[in-house]
Amino acid sequence: MNTLQYRFDGPEDAPVLILGPSLGTTWHMWDLTTQEPIGAPMTGRTDSVQTLGTATVAGRMIAVTGSNDGTTRLWDLAGCEEIGEPFTGHHLQMVTEAAGIPVAVTTSDGGVGVWDLTASTR
Incomplete structure (x- = not known):
């Protein structure tokens, strides 16, 4: 396994482990x-998952994945499905909070990006 994330607040408050493959x-x-x-x-995904982070947005647990294909994608973990369109040309570095807002921090040739996960905007 290349990426993993542990959460205490999974479905029905169960502890969960989210695993991304090292290949595939x-x-x-x-x-x-x-x-x-x-x-x-x-x-x-069209390439292997290299980076994984989780956040809670509007009461739902989401995952954010970064891949070698240069995309950062959001996933609804309750429904196990992708949310919206991927951020393209960016490599996910981490998921954290800034001023209480969950954000994804990405890098690209143009520098560092901070994406507001509540609005899916940079």
């Missing part, structure tokens, strides 16, 4: 209490 484009969420996968595997 499919990644999974696991309930650590039952040791069973949660939902369907998440697909849609």
Whole structure:
């Protein structure tokens, strides 16, 4: 596994582990209490997932993935599906909060970008 993220507040407040592959484009969420996968595997990447972060936006848990294909994508973890269009030309470095707002920090040839995850804008 190349990327992973641990959360205490998964579905039904279960502790979850989100795993991204070291090779391939499919990644999974696991309930650590039952040791069973949660939902369907998440697909849609065109290259391997290199960076993974999570945040809570408007009460829902999301994941943010960065890939070698130069895209940063948002995922609804409850529905195991992609949210909106990817940020292109950017490489995800981390997910954090700035002034209480969840943000994705990306890099590109043009410098550093900070994306407001509540509005999907830079």
